[in-house]
Amino acid sequence: MTLLRVENLAKSFKGLRAVDDVSFEVTEGSILGVIGPNGAGKTTMFNLVAGALRPDTGRVHLGGKEITGHAPHRITAAGMTRTFQLMRPFYSMTVLENVTVAVLAGGAAKRTAREAAAEVIARVGLDRWRDSPTEGLPTAALKRLELARALASKPRVLLLDEVLAGLVPAERAPVMELLERLRTEDGVTLVFVEHIMAAVMRLSDSVLVLDLGRVLTSGAPEAVTRDPRVIEAYLGEDPHAQA
Numbered sequence: 001m002t003l004l005r006v007e008n009l010a011k012s013f014k015g016l017r018a019v020d021d022v023s024f025e026v027t028e029g030s031i032l033g034v035i036g037p038n039g040a041g042k043t044t045m046f047n048l049v050a051g052a053l054r055p056d057t058g059r060v061h062l063g064g065k066e067i068t069g070h071a072p073h074r075i076t077a078a079g080m081t082r083t084f085q086l087m088r089p090f091y092s093m094t095v096l097e098n099v100t101v102a103v104l105a106g107g108a109a110k111r112t113a114r115e116a117a118a119e120v121i122a123r124v125g126l127d128r129w130r131d132s133p134t135e136g137l138p139t140a141a142l143k144r145l146e147l148a149r150a151l152a153s154k155p156r157v158l159l160l161d162e163v164l165a166g167l168v169p170a171e172r173a174p175v176m177e178l179l180e181r182l183r184t185e186d187g188v189t190l191v192f193v194e195h196i197m198a199a200v201m202r203l204s205d206s207v208l209v210l211d212l213g214r215v216l217t218s219g220a221p222e223a224v225t226r227d228p229r230v231i232e233a234y235l236g237e238d239p240h241a242q243a
Ligand SMILES: Nc1ncnc2c1ncn2[C@@H]1O[C@H](COP(=O)(O)OP(=O)(O)OP(=O)(O)O)[C@@H](O)[C@H]1O
Pocket: 013, 016, 017, 018, 036, 037, 038, 039, 040, 041, 042, 043, 044, 045
């Protein structure tokens, strides 16, 4: 079943077509990877889908309901939330307090919010930092906190903006495993923007390639990354050519 449907989205900034007639569908329980060179429109597309920006034209449907142009909190309430590339937790609060705020913002009752937050914190493997101040946390823990804050509203669709950026390879593997478990065990549908191709290849059921605001191509990761247009526009060289 199609859970997220994006039709002909477009957004210009002072004449620059940042997102130009982008359409795609995401099946419930699947993982869509979004790739493309810097400036391709990936973050703008996320902002349009998640309600941070209003599209000039086009429509977004979540679970069959139109959510185009709705405010982010309404879209979160409808079951879709996103993480930010530039994380903005409340640095003066502890990890538990940060996630509790997100749980409350997601509409949970005050009485059970801390308990629900603690569960999410355990889910993302942040238990050892639970009562630590957010200020001074290592990047890997901050990335997990960003995930926890997004998961606090129990989304059906999670949009992840470069959740692996800034992590060393040894830190990436457990985050990728966590994302896989979110899909298989919690049934969360994932759309993730990522530059790290090994992650895109491993996690994605299908890949959407953006270039200059438009969809260059989409399909299975193997096929997409062999497409000469993708290699030319983004990859620079054939990733399969190397041993
Ligand atoms: N608020 C804005 N005002 C003006 N131009 C913008 C704005 N936001 C994005 N742009 C422009 O729109 C285009 C698409 O930017 P966007 O950040 O969506 O690309 P991206 O694919 O996410 O890039 P990256 O991989 O570097 O994050 C770029 O040319 C960018 O400079």
